Amino acid sequence: MITREGMKHWVLEALKNLGGKGRPKDVAKYIWGHYESELKQSGSLLYTWQYDVRWAAQSLRDSGELKPVHGRHDLPWELA
Numbered sequence: 658m659i660t661r662e663g664m665k666h667w668v669l670e671a672l673k674n675l676g677g678k679g680r681p682k683d684v685a686k687y688i689w690g691h692y693e694s695e696l697k698q699s700g701s702l703l704y705t706w707q708y709d710v711r712w713a714a715q716s717l718r719d720s721g722e723l724k725p726v727h728g729r730h731d732l733p734w735e736l737a
Contacts, residue, residue, distance in 0.1 A: 659695050659702060664713035667692060668734070669722065678735035685710060 659667075671687035672679055679687075685707055689696070696703050714734050717723040724735040 659692070659699050661702070661709045661712065664706070664709050665717055668710060668713045668717060669736070672723075672734060672736050678733045680733050681711065681714070684714075684734060 667688050668684060670691075671684045674687060675683055688706075688710060696706050699706070702709065714723060718725055721737055724737050726732045726734075
């Protein structure tokens with residue numbers, strides 16, 4: 658079963674498949690398209706997964722795996 662922490666792997670996978678960078682909506686679309694059944698079986702995570710994906714992206718930025726956005730919301734998420 659997917660966890661909030663496991664969302665990091667999905668974000669990295671999505672970005673790799675999107676050519677190294679993508680908008681949050683494109684990452685969410687990729688995740689839904691590939692992991693809809695897991696999300697539907699995840700219990701309460703089904704209702705928070707898009708928030709959790711954003712949390713995962715911030716955590717990946719903090720660890721240096723994604724490029725920083727310096728508080729800007731108009732930049733795509735990008736692999737470091």
